[in-house]
Amino acid sequence: MALRQTPLTCSGHTRPVVDLAFSGITPYGYFLISACKDGKPMLRQGDTGDWIGTFLGHKGAVWGATLNKDATKAATAAADFTAKVWDAVSGDELMTLAHKHIVKTVDFTQDSNYLLTGGQDKLLRIYDLNKPEAEPKEISGHNSGIKKVLWCSEDKQILSADDKTVRLWDQATMTEVKSLNFNMSVSSMEYIPEGEILVITYGRTIAFHSAVSLDPIKSFEAPATINSASLHPEKEFLVAGGEDFKLYKYDYNSGEELESYKGHFGPIHCVRFSPDGELYASGSEDGTLRLWQTVVGKTYGLWKCVLPEEESGELAKPKISFPETTEEELEEIASENSDSIYSSTPEVKA
Numbered sequence: 001m002a003l004r005q006t007p008l009t010c011s012g013h014t015r016p017v018v019d020l021a022f023s024g025i026t027p028y029g030y031f032l033i034s035a036c037k038d039g040k041p042m043l044r045q046g047d048t049g050d051w052i053g054t055f056l057g058h059k060g061a062v063w064g065a066t067l068n069k070d071a072t073k074a075a076t077a078a079a080d081f082t083a084k085v086w087d088a089v090s091g092d093e094l095m096t097l098a099h100k101h102i103v104k105t106v107d108f109t110q111d112s113n114y115l116l117t118g119g120q121d122k123l124l125r126i127y128d129l130n131k132p133e134a135e136p137k138e139i140s141g142h143n144s145g146i147k148k149v150l151w152c153s154e155d156k157q158i159l160s161a162d163d164k165t166v167r168l169w170d171q172a173t174m175t176e177v178k179s180l181n182f183n184m185s186v187s188s189m190e191y192i193p194e195g196e197i198l199v200i201t202y203g204r205t206i207a208f209h210s211a212v213s214l215d216p217i218k219s220f221e222a223p224a225t226i227n228s229a230s231l232h233p234e235k236e237f238l239v240a241g242g243e244d245f246k247l248y249k250y251d252y253n254s255g256e257e258l259e260s261y262k263g264h265f266g267p268i269h270c271v272r273f274s275p276d277g278e279l280y281a282s283g284s285e286d287g288t289l290r291l292w293q294t295v296v297g298k299t300y301g302l303w304k305c306v307l308p309e310e311e312s313g314e315l316a317k318p319k320i321s322f323p324e325t326t327e328e329e330l331e332e333i334a335s336e337n338s339d340s341i342y343s344s345t346p347e348v349k350a
Contacts, residue, residue: 003297003305007263010049010289014038017283018269019064019105022046023071025275031088032274032281033074034289035065041076043067043088046274046281047301049291053091057084064105064148068112075115077103083117085129095132099125105148109155116158118146124160124169139174141167148189152196152211159198159211161189166200168214178214187242188228188270195235201226206240206250220255222248228270233277237294241268241282247292263290 015037023031023046030046041062043052060079067074067088074086083097083106101121108115115127117136124139124146144163152159157177158169166180166189182202190199196211206229207219224244231238231252241247245267249259266285273280278300283289297305 005259005261005263005292005296006303007261007290007292008049008302010034010044010051010291011287012042012051012054013040013287013289015061015287016266016269016285017287017289018061020270020272020281020283020289021066022272022274022281023067024069026070028071030275031067031071032289033065033067033088034283035062035076036283036287037061038287039078039080041065041074043074043091044289047279049289049302055084055086055091055093057093057096058082060102063103066106066108068108069110070112073108073112075106075108077106077117077119079103083115083127085115095129097125097127097132097136102145104146107150109151111155114155116149116151118149118160120145122146122162124149124158126171137174139169141169141176147186150189150191152191152193152198157211159189159191161186161200164202166198166209166214168211180209180214187226190230190272192231192233192235194233197231197235199229199231199238201229201240201242206238218255220250227268228272230272230280232273232294233275239271239273239280239292241271241284243267245284247271247280247282261292263292264288 013036017034017036019035021033032044032046034042039058039062041055058078058080062076062078064077071088074088077083079102081099083103085094103119105118117125122142125136127136142162146162148161150159156171160167163185164182168177170177184203186202188201198209198211200207204222205219208217224242226240226242229240235252238250238252245264246260246262264284264286268282268284270283279291281291299305
């Protein structure tokens with residue numbers, strides 16, 4: 001019996017959500033951070049979407065956000081010419097890293113000791129977080145504003161994307177190893193450490209390349225312009241979203257479209273699988289994040305599959321049940337806590 005995908009809607013942002021990232025799996029579960037043009041990145045429990053806190057301090061749109069592996073630190077990139085590092089447990093701002101132009105993207109090394117940044121000034125910067133007063137290392141070579149930066153190959157190499165180019169850099173020598181050129185704008189880039197796979201989207205194309213050599217592996221064409229794509233941790237599926245407000249799920253091996261859902265009321269800017277692969281999150285122009293089940297109908301997080309008693313004469317219809325907290329109640333809770341730099345999780349009524 002086919003089950004209907006019922007996403008969880010995470011409200012609270014007031015402008016488009018342009019980036020999101022999951023932490024690794026910690027003893028307390030995993031976590032989700034979102035970047036928004038409202039300048040207020042938010043931290044949530046990853047499997048439920050429950051709001052934990054809002055990082056207050058930026059004076060412009062936040063374009064990029066990330067968490068370190070164990071979710072103890074967060075980093076954000078903003079239009080106020082700064083990147084900020086935060087204590088993700090207390091919510092305190094740890095440091096502000098001044099730039100000369102808009103910062104678009106940030107990424108921690110696996111040990112959380114270094115932060116990589118990129119933005120409109122076309123430079124890659126590497127900050128030693130144990131020496132915040134020291135000048136960052138700078139790598140030049142891009143010809144337009146940098147959209148995404150990622151550490152790869154156990155932090156020995158760096159991947160970066162500008163408008164129509166993806167470049168691979170050697171961290172030790174700070175020199176370019178190889179580059180890929182595209183005939184249209186690169187909209188997103190994701191790095192999968194297991195297997196060293198790079199996921200790149202441009203136009204309607206979702207392309208997979210080796211992160212070591214940048215050699216092509218395979219590519220799929222979507223029915224609409226794609227802004228973001230993510231590969232399942234087990235490399236079974238990939239999900240993608242873009243300009244037609246829809247999320248598409250594909251079989252990674254065959255490229256067959258398995259499902260498509262329309263849940264947002266605006267273009268989708270970012271999509272990512274959770275570290276356990278049980279769900280994927282999407283962020284949209286409509287100001288919301290939505291959480292979607294990888295396997296529809298599975299009891300997980302706030303989703304609970306309820307099967308009616310077969311003895312009743314009614315046709316059995318599996319249902320997905322949720323706590324009775326409405327979006328309006330969540331927004332009210334968020335507004336009550338908006339004066340606090342970092343507040344405890346709003347209670348969810350069961």
